[in-house]
Amino acid sequence: MSKSRTANGTAIKQIEMRRCVVCRQVRHKSELLRVVKTSSGDISFDATGKASGRGAYVCKSPECVQILQKRRNFDKVFKSRISDELYDIVKETVLM
Numbered sequence: 001m002s003k004s005r006t007a008n009g010t011a012i013k014q015i016e017m018r019r020c021v022v023c024r025q026v027r028h029k030s031e032l033l034r035v036v037k038t039s040s041g042d043i044s045f046d047a048t049g050k051a052s053g054r055g056a057y058v059c060k061s062p063e064c065v066q067i068l069q070k071r072r073n074f075d076k077v078f079k080s081r082i083s084d085e086l087y088d089i090v091k092e093t094v095l096m
Ligand SMILES: [Zn+2]
Pocket: 020, 021, 022, 023, 024, 025, 058, 059, 061, 064
């Protein structure tokens, strides 16, 4: 867990809020799944949430991942065609 310190030295948790690409709600990272585009241009499911690159997030909710697959929101976010497999992985991770 990353921490930062305020001027008086108190340790505080860094607030890591991200927006879901489907419902546009801002949630804590732990409630979201991350897909990342690396510097080499590969787009993959980031199970750790720590891979470097540009990330996009979707809620860990059956509603959001099903709409995600239907609308292919990640295609727009990353401006490229995302494989069906990747959408399946995201959906299965939530629905498992
Ligand atoms: Zn959502």
